[in-house]
Amino acid sequence: MASDYYALLGVDRSATPEEIKKAYRRLARQLHPDVNDAPDASERFKEVSQAYEVLSDPQKRQVFDRGGDPMSGQRGGGGFGQGFSFDDIMDAFFGQSSQRGPRSRVQRGQDALLRLEVELAEAVFGVTQELKVDTAVVCEVCDGSGAEEGSQPVTCGTCHGQGAIQHVQRSLLGDIRTARPCPTCHGFGSVIPDPCRACDGEGRVRSRRNLTLTIPAGVDHGTRIQLTGEGEIGPGGGPAGDLYVEIQVRRHPVYSRTGDHLECHVTLPMTAAALGTTLDLPSLRADLEEHEGPDAITVDVEVGTQSGEVVVVRGEGVPRLRGIGAGDLRVTVVVETPDKLDDEQRELLQQLATLRGEERPEARLGATHRSVFGRIKSAFRAAGE
Incomplete structure (x- = not known):
């Protein structure tokens, strides 16, 4: 029942x-x-x-x-017995039937896509932004009906509310019935004799809306944020689709991102790399208008740091979008060799070279980065001795 x-x-x-x-x-x-x-x-x-x-x-x-x-x-009458008609057989084979009835004027709206550029700090630590979105909204004049006030849709006189016009064609197998959408009502089964002037009978109009978007900490370039029901209102005032906001992250002059880690390069003079030093790097958080925590990050460069070495500061990277904690800050040290020396500086360096026995140094070929086969060969040689 x-x-x-x-x-x-x-x-x-x-x-x-x-x-x-x-x-x-x-x-x-x-x-x-x-x-x-x-x-x-x-x-x-x-x-x-x-x-x-x-x-x-x-x-x-x-x-x-x-x-x-x-x-x-179930369908009654005619056909091949047991309550089936020729239309049921066609539906089983071709996935469509000539008897579907009029389609509703109320349909779901389309999804919409909006691309939003943000700064690296905003993507890393999250931010709230106001968006202006141009989409279709319900017509306030007709409340989505598409008809002028005081009127309403009437049954189509061509298809008599069926939404389709049937055609019968004779063949060796008998009469074959086909249906096509009614050209008068376009398949709706009704027509609007007096359409709403504000929306031309669509039941919706274009309008600019303001939305508040919360960008979570840790989003990356290309991340899409779904706002359910904030897309296009459907024809006839139907349910709205969804709005997808695709994040586009601008380049930062200092920091770059790899996964959950932040990376940067620091150039140090030769003396600072040899003696060790402490650096204060500007925090990425300082780029935000409102932020918590210090404006600088302390980085300890150990004595004897070589050019190309990476100093890791734990937990100062990108907060994990779907996890706990954050990545690291990786600082690559570039040691700068002086190319202009005055007489006093040259004399001091010559004294240092004499103290270290490096007046005529011998080049160490492959001492730092030996191949796998070289290490295996050395291991066998040591075992033989």
Whole structure:
């Protein structure tokens, strides 16, 4: 036994199509799972949607009013016996039927994509931004119906509310029935004789809206943030699609990002690398208008640091988007050799070279980076000795 679809929508049995549509839209907004987290919201939303599917279809509504079940999926009469018609056979083979009924004017809107450029600090530590979005919104004049105030859609006189025109073609197998969308109502089964002047009968208009977007800490270049129900309103005032915001991260003059780590290069004079030093690097957080913590990061360069060595500062990288903690800051040291010396500096360096026995140094070929085969060869030589 079918449910009482009128009771589900809260309308009388004599309700007009416009009253049924308004009741459905009101309940759909209340019960949609994206806005209602009640345990039974999803099931009630399905029931309300099914009720609207039946009562918005003239044929299904007529079957229901006579005590039948329009959602039983069975067809009566004709054909090949057992309640099947030739249309059922065509549907089984080709996935379509010549009897689908009029399509609803209320449809879901399309998803929208917006690309947003942010600074590296904003992507790393998160930020809240105000967006201006140009999308379709419900027409306030007709409330999405597409009809001028005081009027409503009327049954199409060409297809008599069917939404399709049937054609019968004789063949050796008998009469083959095909259906095409009605050219007058375009498959809706009804026409709007007096369209809304504000939206030209679309039920929606273009408008600019302001949205608040919260960018979570740790997003990367190309990350997409989904805003459910913030896309295009559908035709006939149907449910809105989703808005996707794709993050585009601008280049930073000092820092770059690799995964969850921040990286930078620091150039030091030869003496600082040899003697060791402490550096204060500007914190990436300082790029934010509002931030917590110090404006600088202390980096300890050990005595004898070689050019190309990487100093790691733990936990000063990118917060993990779907995890705990953060990556590291990796500082690559570049040792700068002086190319202009005065007489006093040259004399001091010559004295240092004499003290270290480096007046005529011998080049060490491959001493630092030996190949795998070289290390294996040395190991066998040592074992033989």
